[in-house]
Structure formats: structure tokens, C-alpha cells
Amino acid sequence: MEIAAIFLPLLGAFIAGFFGRLIGDRGAQIVTCAGVLTAAVLSVLLFTEIGFGGHEAARTIHLFTWIDSGTFEVSWSLRIDTLTAVMLVVVNGVSAMVHVYSVGYMSHDPSKARFMAYLSLFTFMMLMLVTADNLLQMFFGWEGVGVASYLLINFWYEKKSANDASMKAFLVNRVGDFGFALGIMAVFVIFGSVQFDTIFAQAASKADATFNFLGFQVHALTCACLLLFVGAMGKSAQLGLHTWLPDAMEGPTPVSALIHAATMVTAGVFMLARMSPVFEYAPVALEVVTVLGALTAFVAATIGLTQFDIKRVIAYSTMSQLGYMFFAIGVGAYPAAVFHLMTHAFFKALLFLGAGSVIHAMSDEQDMRNMGGIWKQIPVTYVMMWIGNLALAGIPIFAGFYSKDMILEVAFAKHTGIGNFAFWMGIAAAFMTAFYSWRLLIMTFHGKPRASEKVMAHVHESPLVMLAPLFVLATGAVLAGIVAKDWFVGHELAEFWSGSIFMLAGEHGTIIDAAHHVPGWVPYAPLVAGLTGIALAYVFYMFAPGLPAAFVGTFKAIHAFVFRKYMFDELYNALFVRPAMKLGFGLWKVGDVAIIDGLGPDGAAKVTRGLSVVASRLQSGYVYHYAFVMVIGVVALAGWFFLAR
């Protein structure tokens, strides 16, 4: 059953990719959808079995040896425990919905088989990532999803912007992988293995170990964890390595929903949760994670306030929500982070697919300034977007409320300066989240139509094949929080996770226990912030439409800075991209051609040629030249003979 749940998408990708022309577009769609839907059903069965089956249900299936080099031994295996089971449901579930949705969304595209094959390939790679029982297999999935993401962002490969975005995504992720790879090596040096069980068993005993890194004697686990976190930063678009995520919106919208919202970008969160037994003994690393997560949540939200592209707004919102998950991990509340990961997968995929439905209706228009006044034409999509935004803003009953509240409570319950910093950043971000979500709703659906008449005449509700997945995801966005909260972060937490996540317990129990004892106002703070944000958005965009422009006019410099995404792209281009190209050219022309060749073979050839010219000049043919040289020679020899004696 596990094998089917994981390898069916690969089979689908293989058939659709290599025999797409043979079986036709319809065939490819049927094969891939059937594969992933079956896998999704199996995942739910696995989830119920593992999640409620207690300790014994978790298992590892060994497939075969991968790399075997002395003490470095790695196998292909499938590790199925609660954490994996949660991810299986999220990945296969969202992927199945996106597959079905894509049948409708891509109906006008000429290469449907290729698209479906890429989607299924991505799903398989993601499954390999979450079922890994060692760091190296996780790295395989990690890089694999990177490639799938590269291919999908660049799906419309004739567009230059798509080419740029895909390369950027791959390279920025590679910078993260640079850290991840070094982290794996550090783990191997520390623990002598990269297999999870072996690592976890030793983690406590290595808590005070040090090792030599770059000539410094450093705390071993902190060093390894920070390196791994660099990898997570790349994949999960944390501040500093986030620049690829907004650009990745060049890909078709279903891709954004699956890869750049629900699954791949959460891989970093998953990795940290999986490595929780090690991170728990690296408190400094956790503090770094908290600070960066909190900053990401805040900064991304501010950028989200200013953008006009509907997909980019949601992309920055994703980045901001990932920041929440990271600071939850930073304060040690891994279950809360995974809980938010799960609820976020539902409502963010819903938002993206809803946005896709809007874009579909508006004849591929993505700029919200050219939308407005369409809610009556596409009422179903409108309702779906409302549900998604309510969940995102953290309104009670909806999924996001429970997970976001939990995260803010644990941050507060940490009772450290950094924890408080994260808490207030989170509250601020919650306010901004609500604001830009309703800004998006109002600008897109309300007010006067701003699109051309031709576009407006063509506005239509999407077909059922696109709406049905929205219904499923909307159900999740409403119910996932209230149903699952007891298992993920409530009373049944210990039984549910059954050891797949590890938390150090302090005097008052784990951080999750502590979160249940925060002051009464803390749980209401995010709600208040959210409602204020929503109210303010109505004031700004519905009741006083002149206000945004006036506001921007007052804070021109700040707005420009935020609108240009804090100038990260400009900075990186000036700091890394252009110098690398220049350096490459310089090393080639100066290093290779002028120095190495000039002093080496070409130089030697030139010297030889020069000498031969000189030598040939000696052969002038005049006897008196020769006689002169001879006399000089005799004199010199005789002189040396006498003087040396």
C-alpha cells in the first residue's frame, strides 16, 4: 500500500511523459489523475492507520542499498510514521485536486501531456522527500522537487520572464542546497551516519560535543543545524533566500497552488520538524530560526500590502505564513508548525486555485487594477475566495484560526525576548494579512469594472472540473482546524505523534503545554488584529477609495522601498550575479589567456621563435663577422683562463 501510494505518481509521470503522444492528451490526463487520486485515497487510509494506531503502526520499508562507501551507507527506504502520514495526505491530497483542476485550467494549452507528467513527477519527488529515512534520500527528493519546480515554472518556455524566473528559482535553491549538503556532511562527521534512527538515538549524548569547523572549535549540533537551516531557507523562501518565490508565479496557476503554496515550499518546515530530536539540543540554532521566521513573516506581509498582481499578493502571503511556521519551530513547537503547514496547504491551495479561476475568467489578466465588479458573474469562485481568506485571516471556525493562534500562543509562552519579538511580529503580520486579503477581495470582485468591455463580456464561471477541487479544498479550509486540533496540538497530541516529533520538556512540560496557560488576552490578540485589518481594508478600498493614494503620497519613499521588495533583487544582482559574470570573463581573458598561456605554452613558443630569430641573425654570411666573434671568444677564454688561476 505504501509503495503504491508513492510510486503510482511516478508511473503516471513516466507514461504521460514518454508515451504522451501515443495515448493522447485525454489518455495522459486520465492516467496521471487516476494515479494520484488512488495515491491520495491510499494516503488517507495510511493516515488513519498510523495516526491512530499508536507506536507500533510506524514502520520503515527498506528497498535497496543506494550508496555504500566504507562507513557511509545509505539505502532507499520508506519511513512511514505520523509526521510522514500527515505529509502524505497533504501532498497527495492537494496534488490530486490540482491534477483534476489542471484538466480544466490547461484545456487550451497545446502540451497537456507534458504538464500532467511534470505535475506527477513533482508529486513523486515530494513523496520521496517526506518518506525518506535518511538525510541523503531527503536530499534526493529535495533536489527532485527543485527540478520539477524548475520545469514547471518554465512550462511556457518561450517567455523570457519564465526562463529568468525558473533559472533564478533553481539557482537560489542551489544556494540553500549548498548549506543543506554541508549540513549533511557535518551530521555524518558528528554522528557517523545520516540515517535518522541512528542520529536521533545519539542526539542527546552529543549535546555538548564540539568539532572543528573552518578552524574554529564550534558547538557541533548548532553548526550542523544552522547549515541544515540554510537549506530550509532556500526551499521555504525565508528572508534572504526568498527572492525566487514571487518570480516563480510565472508558472501556470495550478503549479503555484501545488508547489509554491501547499507542498514544496513547506519542505523546509518538514525537514526541521523531522530533525526535531537534533534541533532540540541546538538552542542557539533555534533562536536564529525564530528571529528569521518572525522577520520573514513581517517583511513579506508588508510587501504583500503593496503588490498589484493577484498571484504575487498570495505568494507574499505564503512567504509570510511560512515565517509563522518557522518561528513556531524556533520556539520548539514543532507540532504547531506542522499543524499550520497542514491547514495552510488547504486554504492557500484554495486561494491560488480560486485566483486561477479568476484569471481564467478574466482572459489571463493578473493585475488587480484591471479587475473589479465581477462577483456577480463568478459567484462560486467569489465564495471560495471568501472562505480561503477567512481561513487565512484567522477567523474562528475556519482552519487558519486554530493553527495561527496556537503559533502565537507558543511564541508568547516561550517567555524570552526572542519569543516576544516573534509574538509581536506575528500579531503585526496577522493584521497586515487580514488587510491585504480583503484588499485583494475588494479590488478583484467589487467596485466598478476596470477591465475592457471585451474582457468583461467574456467573464464566465469556471467549469465543474475546476470547481469540484475548490469544493474539496474549501471543506478542508473550513474543517481541518477544528477537527484536527486535538490530535495535532491538543490533548491527544502525544498519542497522535507517537514519537515522530520530539520536544524537550521543561519544568512545566513541553512548550505546547505551556501555551495552554498564557494570559487570557493572548488568544484574542490575533483575532482582534485580523478584524481590525479587515475593517481597515473596507475603509480604504470600499468606503474611501481616495485614501490609498493619499496614504502612498504621504509615505512615498517608504512605499517605494517596500513596493520594490526591499530592493533585494537589485542588491543581489549588483553583489553576486554581475560580479560573477565579470569575474568569469576576467579570469578567462586575463587568467587563462594572458597569464597561463602567456607564460606557459604561448610564451615558450614566442621565446623560442625570438631566440631563433636572434640565432639566425648571427649567420650573416660575412666572414669578418665570424672572425670578429672568434677573436672575441678567444680573448674571453684566454682572459678567463688567466684570471681564474
Place this chain on the structure above:
Amino acid sequence: MADVPILSLTTFLPLVGALFILLIRGEEQNVARNAKSVALWTSIITFVVSLFILTGFDPSNPGFQLVEEVQWLPAFNIAYIKGIDGVSVWFVLASTLLTPICVVASWDAVEKRVKEFMIALLVLETMLVGMFTALDFVLFYFFFEGVLLPMFLMIGIWGGPNRVYASYKFFIYTFVGSVLMLLAILAMYLTAGTMDMRVMVDYPFSSNMQIWLWLAFFIAFAVKTPIWPAHTWLPFAHVEAPTAGSVMLAGVMLKMGGYGLIRANIQMLPEASFYFQNLVFVMSIGAIIYTSLVALAQSDMKKMIAYSSVAHMGYVSMGIFTMNQQGLDGAMFQMLSHTFVSAALFLCIGVAYNRLHTREMAAYGGMAKNMPRYAVVFAIFMFASVGLPGTSGFVGEFLTMLGAFEANTWVGLFSATGLVLGAAYMLLLFRKLFFGKLDKPEVKAMQDLNWKEVSFFAPLVAIVIIMGVYPASFQNVYNPTLEKILADHQASLRSAGLIEAQPTQTAHVTQETASTAAQGQPVADKASEN
């Protein structure tokens, strides 16, 4: 099978084929066609024969196997000795596999002097196989130099417009190295009194002498590998060489350097290898970072791949001199992987070049649309070159980095930058060739891969994927040998007093107290309290 001199058979079969081709007479077209088919059949038969080497080879035995020994100049202790061990066996097979592929790849690409070209190709194969199987230094030197001649001719006669400069540069560079190696061999012969390499491996040369011998060998092999900064012949040789020449050059000839470094420098001169370790690290890192950046600046696609070869071979030299299991294993694997990946990439470039006769990337664009099969094949090898897990490129790269990290974290750190730089230039290349609008009429007219091209790409794709998913099958063949090499190496270092009596294995972790960790409690244990 025991009585058949299988190694000599594999070595000289291509030469027999070459003799047959020499005898072909008649009209030019017929001669060309017959020469091609004789070459193809000879190389295929040679490959099949070489498979028996693998069946006859016992991986668990770390010593030399299938040894053939014939007295040659007994008065001087010089003999005809052939044999293989785990280090050489895959290179023999790689040579015999790539030769038929090269014959097919040059089927239509080579138009003039077809007969002579095929002879050169077969002679090259003989020299390569001979080199990897030789166990007597005279024989080794003979074949090592012998490789130069057919390659020199291939570049000089069938090369591009700047072929004369390229072939001379190639010749001068490698010849300087070889002369130094000859001197070193003579010095070793005068000391040890034999040319038998099996004896040399165990012979304890004095520390002082090792330094000089090591330098001489190193220069010879550094030019071949090539290790930065002795690499500048390679881009020119590749750019001017015909596709088959590039394939053999990148695929097998560069591995002569790595093979030599293991066989001569590590096995015969352990103390000097230890002494020069940091020098090699610096040069390897130089290769990885410097040449990757230079590759980024290229507009000629063949030159870019040539520079990428230098960067990838940087991992090999780095891995060899980490002198630990992962590093050496990784270096071997990286060499094997590079054999197939770089060969395939040069073949890929040959496909485009045969159709449009230019190597400028800017002349192409948008080929993903009209040549989807070509795009898929190219993409697979691009990702293998980038070191994507699941392809052969990853295993070697990662293991060498791991070995380097264990030896010295700085080296590990710098070598890992190759992850980013390597991806940068390959993606740039792929993008310029395959993405963007298909608006150039001459590119639009290009045909997708034909069955001949598919026939030689298919086995390469299969090998690259199998090596990536199940590398253990390849590693098992050579790992016992490597373990013995390392053990011998450590033993000689220990007896020379260069390292402590107990070899420090991987972890340099120092343990202080392990008690503080006790408060830790898995989530499950909390359950009982609730």
C-alpha cells in the same frame, strides 16, 4: 577461460581491425563504407570480449588479477606484464564501450579520409586499453605516449579551423609532462632494479626521493587530468577536435590522469602524497571555482563543456588526495560518471553542430519546440552534470565533498560552491539552446534525433540513471581494492611516523559530558502524564 589472454586480446583486437581497414582498396566511397563497417564490427566485438574481463574479475580480491606475464628483456628485468585490479577494470570497459559509440557518431559527421579516421580511432582504443592494463612501466609508458599520436592526428587533420594551433598546444603540454614522467620512471628503475609496477607499489623509496618523483609524476598527470592551472590546452583541443575526438578525450583520456594519480602517486609514493596534500587541495579548489566561473563567460558551447570538464575533474583530484574512503571512492565514481556524462554532452553538442555547423550558443534557441527528444536527452545529461541526486553525477560529487569535509572543512566548503556555480553555467547553456522563441529559420529547419543518434544515446542514458540509482553495483567492484590501497597507504605513513599509530577515523568530535541531555523526553513519554 583461464588460459585465454583476455587482456591482450582486448588490447590488440582493435589493432587487427585497423590492419584490415588499411588493406581496403577501391573506390573512395566503397572504401569509406567498408572502413566504417569494419571499424564498427571490430569495436563491437572488442566490447563483447571485454565483457569477459568483468565476468572473470573477482571483486572481493583486492590484488591484480587476470595477470599475463611474458619475459621480454630479462637481462634488464623488463617484462610484458598485464593485469587489472578494481581501479582499472571499469576504465577498460569504458574505453571499449565508447569506441563503438564514437564510430556510429562519426558515421556521417566525418566526410574526408574516413579510412584513416577509423584507423586512428581503433589505434586509440588499443593504446587506451593497453595503458589501463599495463603493469610494467616500460609498457605503461609506451601506451601512455601512444595515446598522444592518434589524438594529435585526429585534432590536426579532422579538426576545426584553428586545429593546428590546438593540436600543437595539446602535444607540447602533454609531452612536457611525459618527459618528466620518463625521467621519474628511469630513476625508480635504477633504484628498485625492475620495471614491474607490482614491485614498485611495495618498494619503499626514500622520503627525499619521493618528493622529486612525486612532482614529476604529478606534472605529467596534472596535465592529462587536467588540473588547474595546467588546463588551458583542453578547451582548445575540445573545440577543434571532431565529436568523436572530444568524446574519447573527455571520456577516457582525461581519466588516464586520475588513474595515474592513484596508481603512481598514491600507491607508490605515499609519503610525498601526504606532504603535498594541501597543494593538491588548493589546485583542485582552483579548478572547481575558477573554471566554473570561466565556463560561465563562454559563448561557445563546446568550450563551456570543456571548462566544465576541468571543474569536474577538480573533484576527482581533490577526492583522491583526501586519502579517506569516501573521498577516494567518490573520485573513482566521479571519473566513471564523468566518462559517460561528458561523452554524452559532447555527443549532444555534436548533434547540434552537425545540423547547423556552428558552436555559438546565440545561433540556436527554442529547440525544445521542434526537437523535443533532443531536449529531453540533453536535459538528462545536463542534470547529471549538475549533480542531481538520482543521476551518476551526484554520487561522485557528494562523496568527494564528504571526503574533503572530513579531511578539511575549508576544502569541503569551497568545493560545495560547485553546486551553485556548476548549475549556473549548465542552466545558462540549456536555456540559450532550448528555450525562448523559435524564430531563427535555420534552427526551425533542424530535424529531431534520428534512430542512429537515439541508438547511441539510449545506452548512455541508461548507464547514467543506473549509476545514480544503484551506484552500489559499480562501487562493489572497486571498493575492496580501494580499501586495501588505503590500508597500505596508512600503514606506510604510520611506519614513516607521519600519522599516529591509530588511524583517526571520520569523526573529530570531542566528547565532554553526555549527562546534561537527560531531561529530554520524546512526545510519547509525555502521554502517560496527561
